[in-house]
Amino acid sequence: MTAQELTEQIFKKKSFLCVGLDTDLDRIPTYLLSEKDPVFSFNKAIIDATHEYCVAYKPNIAFYEALGVDGWKSLKKTIDYLHSDYPEIYTIADAKRGDIGNTSRMYAKAFFDDLGFDSVTVAPYMGKDSVEPFLEFNNKHTILLALTSNEGAFDFQTLKTNDEDLYKKVIKTSKEWNNSENLMYVVGATKAEYLADIRKIIPESFLLVPGVGAQGGSLEEVCKYGITKNVGLLVNSSRKIIYASDSSNFAEIAAAKAEAMQVQMAEELEKL
Numbered sequence: 001m002t003a004q005e006l007t008e009q010i011f012k013k014k015s016f017l018c019v020g021l022d023t024d025l026d027r028i029p030t031y032l033l034s035e036k037d038p039v040f041s042f043n044k045a046i047i048d049a050t051h052e053y054c055v056a057y058k059p060n061i062a063f064y065e066a067l068g069v070d071g072w073k074s075l076k077k078t079i080d081y082l083h084s085d086y087p088e089i090y091t092i093a094d095a096k097r098g099d100i101g102n103t104s105r106m107y108a109k110a111f112f113d114d115l116g117f118d119s120v121t122v123a124p125y126m127g128k129d130s131v132e133p134f135l136e137f138n139n140k141h142t143i144l145l146a147l148t149s150n151e152g153a154f155d156f157q158t159l160k161t162n163d164e165d166l167y168k169k170v171i172k173t174s175k176e177w178n179n180s181e182n183l184m185y186v187v188g189a190t191k192a193e194y195l196a197d198i199r200k201i202i203p204e205s206f207l208l209v210p211g212v213g214a215q216g217g218s219l220e221e222v223c224k225y226g227i228t229k230n231v232g233l234l235v236n237s238s239r240k241i242i243y244a245s246d247s248s249n250f251a252e253i254a255a256a257k258a259e260a261m262q263v264q265m266a267e268e269l270e271k272l
């Protein structure tokens with residue numbers, strides 16, 4: 001899916017919500033554990049209930065890898081289900097990959113060609129040749145970690161290099177890379193006020209913003225500093241939506257949480 005098509009979906013659905021599929025066998029309703037594929041059953045129920053309120057889903061790959069072969073099968077079934085039943089949905093593999101070039105190429109093939117995700121998150125630490133192999137894929141996005149939502153973001157990302165914050169240097173440098181038009185960036189909702197400066201460097205780029213909900217970030221603050229006339233935001237919430245309830249009507253409750261966020265987003269879009 002192109003960024004233009006994603007923007008069209010955002011205005012059509014009046015939502016820039018991304019629902020995170022951080023599916024954990026220890027947190028899903030226990031009655032699902034007797035199903036053949038509990039992870040897929042849970043994801044399918046969440047997707048069917050929430051899809052009208054969001055434009056994207058973001059499975060965090062760690063939750064699937066942790067289950068070995070079964071986890072990969074559940075991930076594949078989930079992405080195939082999205083492609084077949086909800087082709088208008090944008091998909092993000094939150095995998096935080098990046099390695100020497102020929103290895104990065106294999107990661108890119110895995111997530112873009114084999115699994116067919118629209119985008120994958122990538123760590124910038126190994127530099128240009130570790131990211132460019134992802135950028136070669138047409139109509140696929142590489143979402144570079146810029147300023148993350150966790151406390152540890154201050155360990156390195158805000159260190160000064162030649163009087164400039166490292167995360168700003170990463171963003172500026174990445175704009176020079178081949179096919180940089182295929183880049184998006186991760187900026188944590190917990191650091192919303194930084195978005196004002198970030199928008200000076202990348203006024204048009206899409207930002208994936210995790211950290212609203214369980215991590216305490218505010219949607220209002222994110223919009224105040226980060227929204228553009230074309231929106232340019234995908235705001236993720238995982239646990240606050242998918243684990244809102246562990247009873248048999250968990251999907252209904254998740255839908256209510258997603259709808260509440262969508263309503264707030266529609267209000268923000270009205271202001272544009």
Ligand SMILES: O=c1ccn([C@@H]2O[C@H](COP(=O)(O)O)[C@@H](O)[C@H]2O)c(=O)[nH]1
Binds near residue numbers: 020150186
């Ligand atoms: O800076 C980052 C980058 C990625 N994440 C991921 O987003 C979700 C957030 O989940 P919540 O339950 O809504 O807190 C999760 O998959 C993280 O690994 C992030 O939080 N911050």
